[in-house]
Amino acid sequence: MSAKILSQTYGKRAEHFDNVAAKDLLLTMERKKSNLCVSVDVTHSQHFLDVIDAVGPYACLIKTHIDIIEDFEPSLITRLQDLSTKHDFMIFEDRKFADIGNTATLQYSKGVHKIASWAHVTNAHSVAGPWIIPALASVGLQLGRGLLMLAEMSSKGSLATGSYTEATVRMAREHRDFVIGFIAQRRMEGVGLNASSDIVPPEDEDFLVLTPGLQLDVTGDHLGQQYRTPKEVVLEAGCDVIIVGRGIYGKSEHIDVQSTASLAEKYREAGWSAYEERLKKYSSES
Ligand code: BMP
DSSP states (O other): OOHHHHTSOHHHHGGGOOOHHHHHHHHHHHHHTOOEEEEEOOSSHHHHHHHHHHHGGGOSEEEEOGGGOTTOOTHHHHHHHHHHHHHTOEEEEEEEEOSOHHHHHHHHHSTTTOGGGTOSEEEEOSTTOTTHHHHHHHHHGGGTOEEEEEOOOSSTTOSOOHHHHHHHHHHHHTTTTTEEEEEOSSOOTTTTOSSOOSOOOOTTOOOEEEEEOBOSSOOBOTTSOBOBOHIIIIIISOOSEEEESHHHHOSOSSOOHHHHHHHHHHHHHHHHHHHHHHHHHHHHHO
16 A cells, blocks of 8 residues: 555645546545545435435535435435535445446436436446446536446455456546546555556556445345445555445434434544544654
8 A cells, every 4th residue: 555645634635636526525525524425325315315414414425326216306406415515525426337338428417317417426337348437527527527436346256356456447547537536445556557558657646445335343234245344444455435324324214313423423433533543654654
């Protein structure tokens, strides 16, 4: 892991990015002292908004799966945007685009959800090859959006490993204007450099790493999800943003506002102290 990157604050690292969404995210993290992204995988609009209102003060980013909302109406997006302004967080639609370029641009910009019009950040699989990146960029860049590539996954038996992960990182390197980082389980700088590649990255290459698969007291679920702690993810693996879902909002159909807010605060605090410890550790090494 690069001490050069990990010894720098999130605010300082904003200077490494030209992409507007990446800069805004890093500055939001610094301002709110939060590297917590809350994944709000609930299926009814009011529940969705209630969870976001409760966790908003502690999160730098709210992650959505907008296609699981059963009573979706376009006005939900306006209400989500109002909460984003109220609590100063950014929005990440976890759409995992994976189709040919033309279809991906339509999925990103059209249909019921019009994702590009409101999601500051979205993500894509590399399985269809590199053209998905310029395709999504043709819609997103002019709106100031950023893209994360799925380089690894947290689920047991994931095929996104080895040469697949390396090829994904090489694709990202060729599109630094739009790709701001990865969904991954560890840092990705330097990955894929041994294979033939025209791109020689700068010594201080900086990609954001956003990491799902976190809970404090549980190691997995019954459907293959695997969990680590904020300390393992941020301090030991060098990841930048912790993505936490059920560890915060639980399993109930109804929200307990008090407990949801206090769990969000607990994860924010755990993620931020792991980051502060990391800064200290790598500052003494660099
Ligand atoms: P939870 O913390 O409740 O397990 O939720 C994790 C969230 O992160 C889910 O929305 C899931 O779609 C997403 N996710 C993941 O768990 N692992 C990955 O590798 C990539 C993901 O986007």
